[in-house]
Amino acid sequence: MFSLSVGMPTSIPPQGWRWVSLSKVARLESGHTPSRRHPEWWGGDIPWIGIRDATRNHGATLLDTEQHTNELGIANSSARVLPAHTVCLSRTASVGYVVVMGRPMATSQDFVNWVCTPALDHRFLKYILLSEHKSMLRFASGTTHQTIYFPEAKAFHVCIPEVKQQFAISDALQALDDRIALLHESNSTLEAIAQAMFKSWFVDFDPVRAKQQGIAPTGMDEVTAALFPDDFEQSELGMVPKGWAYDSLKDVVSIFDSQRVPLAGQERAKRQGIYPYFGAAALMDHVDSYLFDGIFLLTGEDGSVADSNGLPVTQYVWGKIWVNNHAHVLQGKEGISTEHLLLAFRRMDIRPYITGAVQAKLSQANMWRIPFLRPTRAVAEVFGLMIAPLFEQIRQGTEEAKTLSALRDTLLPRLISGQLRIPDAETLTQ
Known part of the structure; x- marks a missing residue:
């Protein structure tokens, strides 16, 4: 009904x-x-x-x-x-x-x-x-x-129904929406914390001041700070701690684009399933099989490539997934975690590397031209360990929000049409 x-x-x-x-x-x-x-x-x-x-x-x-x-x-x-x-x-x-x-x-x-x-x-x-x-x-x-x-x-x-029943139904659905919203807000806070750490370690770190005062980025304990060299050298893009360098993204990224397979809408309709199907900018569908299993960073190759500020369109994904040919499929390597890579990507202005007058494109060749500040492997690995718990919570929160959203989407049409009554719905939500 x-x-x-x-x-x-x-x-x-x-x-x-x-x-x-x-x-x-x-x-x-x-x-x-x-x-x-x-x-x-x-x-x-x-x-x-x-x-x-x-x-x-x-x-x-x-x-x-x-x-x-x-x-x-x-x-x-x-x-x-x-x-x-x-x-x-x-x-x-x-x-x-x-x-x-x-x-x-x-x-x-x-x-x-x-x-x-x-x-x-x-x-x-x-x-x-x-x-x-x-x-x-x-x-x-x-x-x-x-x-x-x-x-x-x-x-x-x-x-x-009568108004009292309307409020009861709305309260039940709103409670689920509030829990979902809280999880999303918590995830945003966790990523903001990770971004602040990245900024302190790799963006705001002033080598001149550090050398004068013998300090490392804020928020580190003495053991972690000891990983930072107390000497600096000139690179093409500015002063960096000794042993650090601005390298090509290719040096710190594993790419899996050759494994991507696009599925047309009609084919996806015949292959509906439980595995997420991702495009350049978003989750597009669910299909009956998967191509990848792990934690990945997706960034748009064509179509939805960059936002209005020139920052790349990215998706942090995990588990068993399918990705079409409009998104690059990436993981960190050489001590750089995929989460470190994500935080760096969300600060990159990629406009100089985008081609295409009609449809924007970030080719693999152009992506490799983007410079990446690579610290020593020891620093990269410690940073990866420090942010790992934050992203583990983000993944857990996202999965919980998905479960609650599925429950809400199941209850919504039944409650709003009178097919399911509040006492029965409350039993399902406990």
């Missing part, structure tokens, strides 16, 4: 539930874009939700946005500032992405927005729309771009 319909459905709702026009329990609002010809209408203190905010934060509550408008922008356009807890659904281009306003905001015309009345918990509406994400295109039309037009949005009907 679906929990969302265009028009009043004929299906009988579960006992204690009812089908109701969404516009009767929530106020429908549209969005608008203030003219780009007036830069003075932009850059203010009013968050403005665009498509990228939705696609990057699907299911989340937004506290800020990439772009902001201001009172002039609102006054001179059809945009409206909507209250916190407004539920926003992308209706054009990328159809079906859902976010919730964490504070008063405006949106582009690419959204339909609902301000819920006391008869509808805004979280319950969010979960209804999330449960329908994959099937949302059935409400869309259009030859060039699929779009959910306002007549369809106005005709939305939702199947809901």
Whole structure:
């Protein structure tokens, strides 16, 4: 049973539930874009939700946005500032992405927005729309771009229980989402700690000051500090501790690109399974077999190669996986751990090494031209040992988040349609 319909459905709702026009329990609002010809209408203190905010934060509550408008922008356009807890659904281009306003905001015309009345918990509406994400295109039309037009949005009907039950269902799902979010935040903190250590050891280390004061990077004990030489030498890219050098990436990287195999979408559809299938920038699918088993760093070869700051698009992956031919498959070598390599990559400006006017490409030959600051093997190995526990926690946290996400995705459609009741759901989540 679906929990969302265009028009009043004929299906009988579960006992204690009812089908109701969404516009009767929530106020429908549209969005608008203030003219780009007036830069003075932009850059203010009013968050403005665009498509990228939705696609990057699907299911989340937004506290800020990439772009902001201001009172002039609102006054001179059809945009409206909507209250916190407004539920926003992308209706054009990328159809079906859902976010919730964490504070008063405006949106582009690419959204339909609902301000819920006391008869509808805004979280319950969010979960209804999330449960329908994959099937949302059935409400869309259009030859060039699929779009959910306002007549369809106005005709939305939702199947809901009484408010107390809505809150109970939302609380159960929100508890899982909160645990998942906490794990992601913990992982971000752990990587930030690792990045700070990398920065202290290999970026901010001032050889002149160190030589004068006889010190090594901050945060080291005396034993670790003793690994750093107290003499320095000039390299092509600056002063480095004696025995260190700027080498080619090829000297510290094992590459496994020859083992990659691309699978077309139709072939993947026939080979659905449990093993992650990665592309240049993201997990794309799951298939029935794997090509690699271990811990790897993936970086885009073509298509999604670098972000807006010129930093490489990277993925830290592990276990049994399949990778297509759009991502380089790398591991560290010669005492450089794969995690050390990851931290270095996330500080590299690779724009000078990218080719392709139409589609960006980081060829293997050009990648080998990127300089890498290689310390002595002893220093590299000690650094690898120091960051290893952080990344072990990151992997554990990610796996736990995957398990919780799978549980939530299983419970969501059943809870939101009344097929599963809260007592049974609580048993499953314990």
